[in-house]
Amino acid sequence: MTTTDTSADPGTGPGAGPRAGRPAGRGAPLGTGWARHPRQLALLEAALCAAAAGCYIFPVRPGSKIPALHGARGCQGTGVCADGHQGWEQRATRDETQIRAWWRHPFNIGIATGPSGLLVVDLDDGAGDTAPPPWTGARHGREVLAMQAEQAGQPMPTDTLHVRTPTGGSHLYYRVPAGAEFRNTASTLGWRIDTRSSGGFIVGPSSVRPEGTYQVVRRGPVAELPGWLARALTPAPAPVATSAPIALPDDRAGRYLAAIVDDETDGVRRAGKGQRRATLLAAARTLGRLVGGSELSEHDARAALLTAAAVHIGIEQFTRHEAEQTTDDGLRYGTQMPRQLRRDGGAR
Ligand SMILES: [Zn+2]
Structure with a gap:
C-alpha cells in the first residue's frame, strides 16, 4: 500500500x-x-x-x-x-x-x-x-x-x-x-x-x-x-483509601450530619467524565466547613472522601495523588468557613 x-x-x-x-x-x-x-x-x-x-x-x-x-x-x-x-x-x-x-x-x-x-x-x-x-x-x-x-x-x-x-x-x-x-x-x-x-x-x-x-x-x-462482566472488570478500591463507616452520634444532628456525608460522598462516587476533580473539590469544601465547625473530624472527612474517590483512580489519568491533593485543598478551604449544625437538626 x-x-x-x-x-x-x-x-x-x-x-x-x-x-x-x-x-x-x-x-x-x-x-x-x-x-x-x-x-x-x-x-x-x-x-x-x-x-x-x-x-x-x-x-x-x-x-x-x-x-x-x-x-x-x-x-x-x-x-x-x-x-x-x-x-x-x-x-x-x-x-x-x-x-x-x-x-x-x-x-x-x-x-x-x-x-x-x-x-x-x-x-x-x-x-x-x-x-x-x-x-x-x-x-x-x-x-x-x-x-x-x-x-x-x-x-x-x-x-x-x-x-x-x-x-x-x-x-x-x-x-x-x-x-x-x-x-x-x-x-x-x-x-x-x-x-x-x-x-x-x-x-x-x-x-x-x-x-x-x-x-x-x-x-x-x-x-x-x-x-457480572462489569463487576469482573471493575478494579478493587485502593486499599489505603478504605475506611470504616464514620461513627456519629445517633441523634437528629448526627443523622443529619450522616446524610450530608452520604450525599457528598455519593456525588463523588457518581461523578462522570471531566467532573471528578470539581465534584471532589466541592464535596471536600462542604465537609471541610463541618470540620471547621468541629462537627466532623478531619481524619473521618478525608477518609470518607478518599474512599468515594477511589472508584475513579486509574481512569482518565485520575491518580491517587490528585485525589489526595484535591481532597486536602477542599478541606483546607472549607475549614476557613466553619459551619455548625443546630442541635434541633437544622443548619445555620
Ligand atoms: Zn497532531
Missing part, C-alpha cells in the same frame, strides 16, 4: 475539528443502526453504517490495524493540531462529510470505543497454545468466556452484535452502562480475552486484512454490558 499517514489527514473540512459533530457526553444510543448491517459492505457504506449506529470512527491504514492519522511523535502542530495534538480518539467522528472525505481511500474502519460508549470483548484463538489453569482445556477465548459465564451462573453473553475477525477471533460489542467507565484490559477476564473501551479502538465490520474480512455474524442491537 502506498497510502501514507497524511493522506487521511488533510486537517480541513467541517468534520476535521476535535470532537466534530459530537454531542455533549456520550455518543448516540447504539442499536438500530446495526440491525441492517449485512455480512459485508463496501468500506464507505460500512463506515457510514457504523456512524449511524452511534460509533465514532476514524481511518485505519488499508489492510491493517494501524491508525492512518498521524501520531503524537509525527505531529507538525498544524491544522487540527494547531492547539495541540489531536489523536485518533479525539478526531474520531460521526460527521458524514468527514467520513465521506476520509473514505475516498480504502481505509479500514477504526471504532473509538470510549467516545462511542462501547466496551468490546475481544476473544482470540489460542493458536494451539495450552490454556493455563483455571482455563485448562480451553483452546479459544470464547471457551474461556463460556467457563466464566458458567461459573457466574449466567448465560454466555452473545446476545449482542458479534463480529468475527479475519484470524478467527470474536468481537462482542456492549454498551457501557450510564455513568460507568472502563479502560482497556488484557487478560483481566481470562486467557485470550482482552477488552477495549476508553482509550481503545477496534477494527469494525467489513474492514479487510490479508487474512480475510471482519464479518458480522450476529447483528445488533448492542446489549448493555452484563452486570
Whole structure:
C-alpha cells in the first residue's frame, strides 16, 4: 500500500475539528443502526453504517490495524493540531462529510470505543497454545468466556452484535452502562480475552486484512454490558483509601450530619467524565466547613472522601495523588468557613 499517514489527514473540512459533530457526553444510543448491517459492505457504506449506529470512527491504514492519522511523535502542530495534538480518539467522528472525505481511500474502519460508549470483548484463538489453569482445556477465548459465564451462573453473553475477525477471533460489542467507565484490559477476564473501551479502538465490520474480512455474524442491537462482566472488570478500591463507616452520634444532628456525608460522598462516587476533580473539590469544601465547625473530624472527612474517590483512580489519568491533593485543598478551604449544625437538626 502506498497510502501514507497524511493522506487521511488533510486537517480541513467541517468534520476535521476535535470532537466534530459530537454531542455533549456520550455518543448516540447504539442499536438500530446495526440491525441492517449485512455480512459485508463496501468500506464507505460500512463506515457510514457504523456512524449511524452511534460509533465514532476514524481511518485505519488499508489492510491493517494501524491508525492512518498521524501520531503524537509525527505531529507538525498544524491544522487540527494547531492547539495541540489531536489523536485518533479525539478526531474520531460521526460527521458524514468527514467520513465521506476520509473514505475516498480504502481505509479500514477504526471504532473509538470510549467516545462511542462501547466496551468490546475481544476473544482470540489460542493458536494451539495450552490454556493455563483455571482455563485448562480451553483452546479459544470464547471457551474461556463460556467457563466464566458458567461459573457466574449466567448465560454466555452473545446476545449482542458479534463480529468475527479475519484470524478467527470474536468481537462482542456492549454498551457501557450510564455513568460507568472502563479502560482497556488484557487478560483481566481470562486467557485470550482482552477488552477495549476508553482509550481503545477496534477494527469494525467489513474492514479487510490479508487474512480475510471482519464479518458480522450476529447483528445488533448492542446489549448493555452484563452486570457480572462489569463487576469482573471493575478494579478493587485502593486499599489505603478504605475506611470504616464514620461513627456519629445517633441523634437528629448526627443523622443529619450522616446524610450530608452520604450525599457528598455519593456525588463523588457518581461523578462522570471531566467532573471528578470539581465534584471532589466541592464535596471536600462542604465537609471541610463541618470540620471547621468541629462537627466532623478531619481524619473521618478525608477518609470518607478518599474512599468515594477511589472508584475513579486509574481512569482518565485520575491518580491517587490528585485525589489526595484535591481532597486536602477542599478541606483546607472549607475549614476557613466553619459551619455548625443546630442541635434541633437544622443548619445555620
Ligand atoms: Zn497532531
